[in-house]
Amino acid sequence: MNPAVLxxxxxxxxxxxxxxxxPAADHVSFELRQGEVLxxxxxxxxxxxxxxxxxxxxxxxxxWKVTADEIRxxxxxxxxxxxxxxxxxxxxxxxxxxxxxxxxxDPVFTxxxxxxxVFRRHRGMGRRESRESSLAMFGRVGFSDPERTFNSxxxxxxxxxxxxxxIAMAMACRPAVLIADEPTTALDVxxxxxxxxxxxxxxxxxxxxxxxxxHDLGVVAQYANRALVMSGGKIVENARVDELxxxxxxxxxxxxxSHAAGAVN
Amino acid sequence: xxxxxxxxxxxxxxxxxxxxxxxxLMVWFGPDQTYSLVGxxxxxxxxxxxxxxxxxxxxxxxRYVSYLTDLFTLNLGASNSSGEAVSNILKKTxxxxxxxxxxxxxxxxxxxxxLGLLATYRKGRWIDRLINGFSVTSMSISFLVVIIFLQVFLxxxxxxxxxxxxxxxxxxxxxxxxxxxxxxxxxxxxxVGYNTRFYRAVFVEEAGKDHIRTARAFGASPASILxxxxxxxxxxxxxxxxxxxxxxxxxSGSLLxxxxxxxxxxxxxxxxxxxxxxxxxxxxxxxxxxxxxxxIQVLTDxxxxxxxxxxx
Amino acid sequence: MGSDLRLWGQLRADKAGxxxxxxxxxxxxxxxxxxxxxxxxxxxxxxxxxxxxxxxxAWFGTNLLGQDIxxxxxxxxxxxxxxxxxxxxxxxxxxxxxxxxxxxxxxTWVDGSVLWLAGVLDSIPFYLFVAAVAFAxxxxxxxxxxxxxxxxxxxxxxxxxxxxxxxxxxxxxxxxRAIGLPDLVILARHVLPNTxxxxxxxxxxxxxxxxxxxxxxxxxxxxxxxxxxxxxxxAESTQEVLAGHFNNFIAASAMLFVLLMGFNQxxxxxxxxxxxxxxxx
Ligand SMILES: Nc1ncnc2c1ncn2[C@@H]1O[C@H](COP(=O)(O)OP(=O)(O)OP(=O)(O)O)[C@@H](O)[C@H]1O
Ligand SMILES: [Mg+2]
Numbered sequence: 001m002n003p004a005v006l007x008x009x010x011x012x013x014x015x016x017x018x019x020x021x022x023p024a025a026d027h028v029s030f031e032l033r034q035g036e037v038l039x040x041x042x043x044x045x046x047x048x049x050x051x052x053x054x055x056x057x058x059x060x061x062x063x064w065k066v067t068a069d070e071i072r073x074x075x076x077x078x079x080x081x082x083x084x085x086x087x088x089x090x091x092x093x094x095x096x097x098x099x100x101x102x103x104x105x106d107p108v109f110t111x112x113x114x115x116x117x118v119f120r121r122h123r124g125m126g127r128r129e130s131r132e133s134s135l136a137m138f139g140r141v142g143f144s145d146p147e148r149t150f151n152s153x154x155x156x157x158x159x160x161x162x163x164x165x166x167i168a169m170a171m172a173c174r175p176a177v178l179i180a181d182e183p184t185t186a187l188d189v190x191x192x193x194x195x196x197x198x199x200x201x202x203x204x205x206x207x208x209x210x211x212x213x214x215h216d217l218g219v220v221a222q223y224a225n226r227a228l229v230m231s232g233g234k235i236v237e238n239a240r241v242d243e244l245x246x247x248x249x250x251x252x253x254x255x256x257x258s259h260a261a262g263a264v265n
Numbered sequence: 266x267x268x269x270x271x272x273x274x275x276x277x278x279x280x281x282x283x284x285x286x287x288x289x290l291m292v293w294f295g296p297d298q299t300y301s302l303v304g305x306x307x308x309x310x311x312x313x314x315x316x317x318x319x320x321x322x323x324x325x326x327x328r329y330v331s332y333l334t335d336l337f338t339l340n341l342g343a344s345n346s347s348g349e350a351v352s353n354i355l356k357k358t359x360x361x362x363x364x365x366x367x368x369x370x371x372x373x374x375x376x377x378x379x380l381g382l383l384a385t386y387r388k389g390r391w392i393d394r395l396i397n398g399f400s401v402t403s404m405s406i407s408f409l410v411v412i413i414f415l416q417v418f419l420x421x422x423x424x425x426x427x428x429x430x431x432x433x434x435x436x437x438x439x440x441x442x443x444x445x446x447x448x449x450x451x452x453x454x455x456x457v458g459y460n461t462r463f464y465r466a467v468f469v470e471e472a473g474k475d476h477i478r479t480a481r482a483f484g485a486s487p488a489s490i491l492x493x494x495x496x497x498x499x500x501x502x503x504x505x506x507x508x509x510x511x512x513x514x515x516x517s518g519s520l521l522x523x524x525x526x527x528x529x530x531x532x533x534x535x536x537x538x539x540x541x542x543x544x545x546x547x548x549x550x551x552x553x554x555x556x557x558x559x560x561i562q563v564l565t566d567x568x569x570x571x572x573x574x575x576x577x
Numbered sequence: 578m579g580s581d582l583r584l585w586g587q588l589r590a591d592k593a594g595x596x597x598x599x600x601x602x603x604x605x606x607x608x609x610x611x612x613x614x615x616x617x618x619x620x621x622x623x624x625x626x627x628x629x630x631x632x633x634x635a636w637f638g639t640n641l642l643g644q645d646i647x648x649x650x651x652x653x654x655x656x657x658x659x660x661x662x663x664x665x666x667x668x669x670x671x672x673x674x675x676x677x678x679x680x681x682x683x684x685t686w687v688d689g690s691v692l693w694l695a696g697v698l699d700s701i702p703f704y705l706f707v708a709a710v711a712f713a714x715x716x717x718x719x720x721x722x723x724x725x726x727x728x729x730x731x732x733x734x735x736x737x738x739x740x741x742x743x744x745x746x747x748x749x750x751x752x753x754r755a756i757g758l759p760d761l762v763i764l765a766r767h768v769l770p771n772t773x774x775x776x777x778x779x780x781x782x783x784x785x786x787x788x789x790x791x792x793x794x795x796x797x798x799x800x801x802x803x804x805x806x807x808x809x810x811x812a813e814s815t816q817e818v819l820a821g822h823f824n825n826f827i828a829a830s831a832m833l834f835v836l837l838m839g840f841n842q843x844x845x846x847x848x849x850x851x852x853x854x855x856x857x858x
Contacts, residue, residue: 053478056482058478058481058482062388062389083487084486087484087485087486088484089484090481090482090483090484091482091483091484092484095482095483096482098475098478098479098482100475103474103475103476104475104476104478104479105476105479106476106479106480106494106498107476107498107573107574107575108497108498108500108572108573108574108575109494109497117483117485118483118484121483121484121485122484153574153575155574155575166479169483170483
């Protein structure tokens with residue numbers, strides 16, 4: 001078994017204002033191992049995005065209370081980093097692709113500028129060098145005319161293209177871990193398959209472990225090695241994908257499976 | 266093309282409305298000048314003659330149409346009270362007002378933007394609360410109180426006695442600074458509260474957008490997020506506020522400052538014209554303000570296109 | 578009802594807002610005292626020495642006519658509340674009606690006309706407009722009120738219009754229309770009550786604006802015609818301060834500042850309570 005690149009132990013997320021409410025994530029623990037694709041599945045609103053954002057350190061402390069015994073990325077304990085150190089790791093060692101391609105890119109900068117700034121920040125590249133790397137990266141995620149993509153604003157691209165720009169940004173520094181939050185939910189079916197295939201292939205090529213958040217069990221079956229099932233903020237099942245489909249143990253898993261079957265029929 | 270036409274029609278309707286309302290108020294219902302122009306013991310014929318000269322004997326529509334015609338042919342006439350050509354008066358006074366208002370207007374906005382950014386950066390912390398307290402305080406103090414206080418504090422022996430009490434004898438840079446400082450400080454203090462509030466609300470809203478989370482996920486520092494992503498995405502509302510307060514600040518704001526400090530700018534001239542019923546001057550000021558509004562709208566639309574790639 | 582209670586609870590928890598409410602209530606009591614003839618009645622008699630220092634006779638000293646500054650600043654509370662209440666109630670009402678009609682008939686010529694009127698009023702420099710109204714209604718003591726109401730409604734109007742457009746497409750309105758209730762009934766019974774929070778907040782904002790505007794107008798000679806107000810006291814003081822007499826200035830500015838501060842805090846608290854969006858970000 002490969003060693004763990006990301007270890008999460010007892011991660012809880014609550015709103016800072018109402019600690020009485022049900023937590024968005026409740027003592028979540030799991031390990032993500034080198035080179036694997038780990039799926040995180042669960043019904044809408046069960047806390048998948050909040051878990052991911054908490055790992056990335058994106059939840060602002062005046063709104064959310066995040067507690068964890070351990071969030072370790074390779075050798076580094078993320079909960080103990082200063083903001084500056086965390087900024088150096090985010091986007092280079094661990095990065096994230098977001099659920100909504102429509103709003104996740106800054107509308108007033110070109111896609112090229114946004115990718116370049118990742119290279120500049122984390123690789124210390126200058127203007128020319130970051131431009132060349134960006135063009136190469138756009139080519140790598142399947143743009144036939146990288147030059148054109150470079151100069152486009154997000155609103156000029158289709159949803160699938162925007163999501164590919166996001167993937168290019170997320171994979172630019174060959175991170176150890178990528179969290180992909182329902183990267184294709186907002187896309188049509190053919191684009192979904194292309195974008196996912198691209199993402200997984202790139203992960204394999206770069207040796208990046210992927211935490212793939214989804215509620216599509218077809219996606220899980222096709223791409224993931226293991227799956228976590230989340231329900232009401234808790235991880236209720238943690239199993240190899242084949243086991244999950246053959247012998248679901250938790251009612252939430254059964255529900256998910258029956259929905260998936262219903263969707264197919 | 267269609268869009269440009271609609272803009273033009275919109276502007277035309279706005280000018281029509283502004284002139285109609287101002288004309289009704291200032292000319293039709295405004296002060297009657299007959300008796301200040303005829304001598305004592307004038308005969309009925311003399312009075313009728315004057316009224317005819319002033320156009321008082323004509324029906325509303327005709328007077329309004331001739332008012333519009335005068336405005337668009339830039340036939341501004343001469344002031345009733347001083348006899349000076351209105352275009353001359355404008356040429357003399359508008360530059361004074363611009364010199365007087367520009368520093369305070371720009372500083373008030375820049376300070377508002379800076380404080381708004383700082384408050385957003387430290388949202389919910391004590392410095393945000395301090396800035397908010399300062400804004401509310403500034404919003405709770407009357408313009409007149411600020412002017413009186415600054416005048417006493419800076420211009421009289423009861424305070425520091427650094428600047429002239431009133432007037433505008435500007436001959437060069439040093440005299441300009443001497444006369445412009447106190448009005449500028451007043452304007453800054455009075456606008457900074459509202460500006461800070463407005464800009465903070467804009468920045469906080471922008472800072473909550475999804476793409477800001479993306480920038481953070483890719484390791485951007487808070488300073489670069491604020492400076493690059495938040496500020497640049499806020500340029501449209503900033504421009505709108507900045508541009509559309511120009512005519513209001515220039516006319517309304519200068520009216521009080523100029524009356525108080527006895528500065529011969531467009532605000533004072535306008536105010537005197539209202540109180541004297543000096544219609545040619547009023548026509549010119551109101552008409553020009555309306556035109557300035559339209560001009561600013563067009564200019565603002567052009568600026569939008571420069572700063573926001575989504576606006577084609 | 579339940580939501581009213583929740584809002585009240587939220588307001589109660591807002592310390593600055595509660596302090597503001599207390600200040601406003603205290604001023605209101607003063608105003609009631611003046612109305613009832615118990616306070617500040619001696620504001621116009623010019624008996625004493627001019628520019629007397631504060632003392633047992635006149636607590637805040639006297640002005641250049643020998644009038645008691647304390648009595649005048651107390652009486653001015655009533656003036657301020659009269660102006661604030663009249664202008665805020667009427668302009669909010671006007672804004673509610675015009676905004677609701679515009680929103681209900683959204684994107685038609687009715688809507689267009691209301692927007693046009695608001696646009697026109699917003700593009701006439703405000704003090705110019707007030708001055709013109711004051712002159713058109715020469716000598717009428719309520720010229721100032723008319724001018725303020727005529728211009729202050731536009732903000733409320735736009736907000737109500739937007740809200741009504743939003744409400745209009747909601748389910749319960751659609752069903753009310755489906756069972757054939759007349760437009761006016763739906764507007765009055767189902768739509769306008771849902772804009773209550775906007776109206777309350779706008780009224781508090783306009784109240785502050787009206788009192789501040791009165792000061793400027795009184796200085797320009799277009800404001801309070803008979804009686805006394807903080808604006809008139811400040812206008813008087815513009816001459817006095819240059820001769821070193823500050824009592825009038827200090828009394829009027831302090832009374833004005835405390836009330837405006839209280840009102841602004843209250844207004845902020847109302848906005849936070851009704852619209853927790855920003856607070857929640
Ligand atoms: N801004 C917010 N304020 C308050 N509660 C929130 C907020 N965002 C999410 N929540 C709550 O947190 C819980 C978890 O939300 P989260 O976005 O993580 O769900 P999710 O599993 O990603 O769902 P989806 O599949 O729809 O994306 C939800 O129950 C939601 O009610
Ligand atoms: Mg989600």
